[in-house]
Amino acid sequence: MKKWKKVTLAVSACVLVLSLAACGKKEEGAKKETASETKEIVVGVAPGPYGDMVTDVIGPLLKEKGYTVTTKLFNDYVQPNKALAAKQIDANLFQHTAYLEKFSADNELELTAVGQVPTLGMGIYSKDLKQLSDLPDGGKVSIANDASNLARTLQLLQANELITINADIDETKATVNDIAENAKNLDFKPLDAAQLARSLDNVDIALVPGNFSWAAELKPADALALEKLQEKYKNVVALRTEDKDSDLGKAFAEVLTSDEFKAAIAKSEFKDFDQPESWK
CATH class of the missing domain: 3.40.190.10 (Periplasmic binding protein-like II)
Structure with missing residues (x-):
């Protein structure tokens, strides 16, 4: 009888050890899976309010979609588009549609707007x-x-x-x-x-x-x-054209048209900016 009790205890101990090991592997796997789901992206900005808009408003909303956002500051209106085309950054926010279209055509770049943001006019x-x-x-x-x-x-x-x-x-x-x-x-x-x-x-x-x-x-x-801005003079988030329909492109498009984005802007220092016509 004592012999069988020892065998039973030994088997139970083994089962417990194996179970804990399996749980440990599952937890480790879950952590790795969560980490892999979070993607780091860089958004190019120029001096002005839009770097703050990315950091304070757009970034937190994109984080909910699995993206960790940082900004890269450029001191002119030329390098942000060239850096985007060269895949040195993932997106940019500093320019209006008219400038984006003209700059892209003049420099033969394949860049596309994926959504407008409230814009501070003159x-x-x-x-x-x-x-x-x-x-x-x-x-x-x-x-x-x-x-x-x-x-x-x-x-x-x-x-x-x-x-x-x-x-x-x-x-x-x-x-x-x-x-x-x-x-x-x-x-x-x-x-x-x-x-x-x-x-x-x-x-x-x-x-x-x-x-x-x-x-x-x-x-x-x-x-x-x-200034009451024409739509073509309101600032946009730009991506490479090839990425417009990517997961990132869809995430930006969803965020920029979301009620959460509008509500966050309404409570922010950007509340008096000229809003996209589609918001009204």
Whole structure:
């Protein structure tokens, strides 16, 4: 009888050891499987608010889909697309559709937008004025001196009934010479776009592009007026065209159109940005 008890105990011990070993292997396998499901991706950004948007809003939502996101900062608007095409990064967020399409065509790159994000347009800011109607006759107005931002500046001034641009010219190429009416005799001060925010001490109003107003910590909610962007001028997440229908492409598309993304933006510092038309 004692002999059989010893045999039974020995068998039970073996079963227990084998069971624990099997459980250990299952747990180890589960850990490896979980680790393999999480993929690390790098998103290229430029100076401005969109790196923060990736880190604070888009990244956490992509993490729920199995992606760990880091950003890589580029200091110009050329390298993020070239790095993406060269597979040095997995996606980028810094440009609008119009720029992406033109840059891709000019440089023969196969890049595609997979979704729009809320975008900070140009704003009219003032250190002293509380509303545009307080702008005095002969008021000093600092404006960008580069062609692209200047045309947008004049369109924003026209949208707020401060000037009228000649009807027979292309508004996207307008210059101060194309101003037909300037009822308040505004005194324009052309400056490099990066200097516009700093000019607020010396002018009545300054028209500051979004990236530069963000860098200067000017709050969109404090602007006397904000640019209403055309859809083609709203920023997009870009991927290589070959990856558009990949798991990553689908994950980005789902996140950028999700109610969770909209809700997160509404509670963030990006809540006053111009939203994609599809959100409205």
